Amino acid sequence: MAAACAAASASLSPPQLTAQRPAAQGRIIFPCASAGSRSRSLRLRPAGRRSPAIRSMPRANKTVVAALADPLKVMIAGAPASGKGTQCELIKTKFGLVHISAGDLLRAEIAAGSENGKQAKEFMEKGQLVPDEIVVNMVKERLLQPDAQENGWLLDGYPRSYSQAMALENLEIRPDIVILLEVPDELLVERVVGRRLDPVTGKIYHLKYSPPETEEIASRLTQRFDDTEEKVKLRLETYYQNLQSLLSTYEDLIVKSSLHKAERMSKAAMLMPISWRSVKLMPISWRSIALVLLDIGLCPADDGTPLLFCSTS
Numbered sequence: 001m002a003a004a005c006a007a008a009s010a011s012l013s014p015p016q017l018t019a020q021r022p023a024a025q026g027r028i029i030f031p032c033a034s035a036g037s038r039s040r041s042l043r044l045r046p047a048g049r050r051s052p053a054i055r056s057m058p059r060a061n062k063t064v065v066a067a068l069a070d071p072l073k074v075m076i077a078g079a080p081a082s083g084k085g086t087q088c089e090l091i092k093t094k095f096g097l098v099h100i101s102a103g104d105l106l107r108a109e110i111a112a113g114s115e116n117g118k119q120a121k122e123f124m125e126k127g128q129l130v131p132d133e134i135v136v137n138m139v140k141e142r143l144l145q146p147d148a149q150e151n152g153w154l155l156d157g158y159p160r161s162y163s164q165a166m167a168l169e170n171l172e173i174r175p176d177i178v179i180l181l182e183v184p185d186e187l188l189v190e191r192v193v194g195r196r197l198d199p200v201t202g203k204i205y206h207l208k209y210s211p212p213e214t215e216e217i218a219s220r221l222t223q224r225f226d227d228t229e230e231k232v233k234l235r236l237e238t239y240y241q242n243l244q245s246l247l248s249t250y251e252d253l254i255v256k257s258s259l260h261k262a263e264r265m266s267k268a269a270m271l272m273p274i275s276w277r278s279v280k281l282m283p284i285s286w287r288s289i290a291l292v293l294l295d296i297g298l299c300p301a302d303d304g305t306p307l308l309f310c311s312t313s
Ligand SMILES: Nc1ncnc2c1ncn2[C@@H]1O[C@H](COP(=O)(O)OP(=O)(O)O)[C@@H](O)[C@H]1O
Pocket: 078, 079, 080, 081, 102, 103, 104, 106, 123, 124, 125, 127, 128, 129, 130, 131, 135, 156, 157, 158, 159, 160, 164, 226, 235
């Protein structure tokens, strides 16, 4: 396991899926895991024996062999302010996936003043799920667009109910891995209430843990209309009511990052039990990629707690 992890995790640079993704054989380049480490490739070929050329390579140059025809598909779930946005940025950058956030799609509808947006806002203000009639098609259409089909996708905040999960299952749209971020509620409320957005750069700040660098930035920060203590409590309630449907639909694909455990464990101790079960259950073709995904690193969040998937490069 450790050797496989090391081999896979050493290969990190933005994937070049589009240009080099033939049906049964391709090549993904991942960024270096840390400054100074060499860029290595994950060579994708039909499962089976490695070629003599690969077998005879010196260990440091060996590529990880995996069968892969399709681009990576990742789902990420977690309570409000559990860190989905931060992790999505890092995963997106590492793997070149198209980030599709259901919440962002809805906010774009609101900003555009569309009928869907107007209806959605009423539910969002109450911390409730926006009805399927609006959300399901919106997400489905985005997932089916060519960029997501070609580069793979990172779906954030969808599905949030059994019916939404089934809508994807009926279309035979399944992720390769589902990342679930677990963070204690008291931290979540504090994170949400202090969260601010810089509308110019898109950067997220926290008034206490990650304050704006200058007065000028501070003066233009905005707060999401549903980021109040009262509303986040409602959003949390909705989240927990619907979590079970996600867990049961993707039971075999879920990788959990549990913050309360992470606080007490070393990086290795935390990553192994999380990753090992899912990796074993995952189709052979995705094992090496899952190992890469799970070994990107660990670094503190703004409030000092550890997060998975922080960039180490
Ligand atoms: N899959 C979804 N189904 C229904 N409503 C959604 C969905 N995703 C987001 N929403 C609505 O948008 C709001 C904001 O979602 P999001 O931006 O993901 O933030 P958070 O995860 O922090 O609540 C939710 O509270 C909900 O009202």
